[in-house]
Amino acid sequence: MKRYDLTEDGYRRKFRTCKPAEGESPDMFIVRIVTYLDRWIELSKTDKSYEKLKDLIVREQFxxxxxxxxxxxxxxxxxxxxxxxxxxxxxxxxxxxxxxxxxxxxxxxxxxxPRMDSVRPLEPEKRFNGGQRAGEAKTSVADQRSCVKCKKTGHIAR
Structure with missing residues (x-):
């Protein structure tokens, strides 16, 4: 039972996190939710009175x-x-x-x-492009050196 998560805690989690399956009708989804709740209550050995059910749900919330x-x-x-x-x-x-x-x-x-609407994409100016911020000119050590032949920057003689 534990291997397949068919325990009290497993059914509690299924009840709390289930989502409609592809092609599942509202009636079928509700039946599945009720089944998860019934199994959770049954495996927790809780009486099906209002007070006992309230106790179970408040305990779980706590x-x-x-x-x-x-x-x-x-x-x-x-x-x-x-x-x-x-x-x-x-x-x-x-x-x-x-x-x-x-x-x-x-x-x-x-x-x-996490839901995708809770994840914010980076603003364009904060995205990186090859170690440089977008919009910044690439300057490297090679660009600052001067050529030994012509004395200009941006290249070196080989």
């Missing part, structure tokens, strides 16, 4: 927002309730004399890619 080291520690303990998560997180932070906001999470999760 884990995603807190420092990675803390989230890893909490996931290893497999804590069943938000109260237990809060107590264990508090103990973890106090034992290390740290605060919840000390370490921000990575900008992009390891399995996510």
């Amino acid at each position: 884990m995603d927002a807190c420092p990675e080291e803390l989230a890893t520690s909490l996931r290893e303990k497999d804590l069943p309730t938000l109260e237990r998560v809060a107590k264990e997180a508090d103990l973890f932070l106090r034992a290390r004399n740290r605060k919840l906001c000390d370490q921000p999470r990575k900008l992009f999760p390891s399995n996510a890619r």
Whole structure:
């Protein structure tokens, strides 16, 4: 199951990151999303009551927002309730004399890619052309030397 990412965490990630497949209708996509959610809930052994589902989703949001080291520690303990998560997180932070906001999470999760609209292309004057800025004349050491025969710059006698 772990090899194919068919675990609680695998279905949680599939639920959170799924995108419509080529040729998939809205109905088919919604069915796939619901299937991922159902498997995530089932594998987490969460009752399908409002309170338990709310607890599961808030727990997951907390884990995603807190420092990675803390989230890893909490996931290893497999804590069943938000109260237990809060107590264990508090103990973890106090034992290390740290605060919840000390370490921000990575900008992009390891399995996510930045959107293209968030990447700015370089301005033309900042692009490089062979080590020179665009629009600048190339001047090299050879251009500054003078010819031993005619005493002009830009070339040398061979």
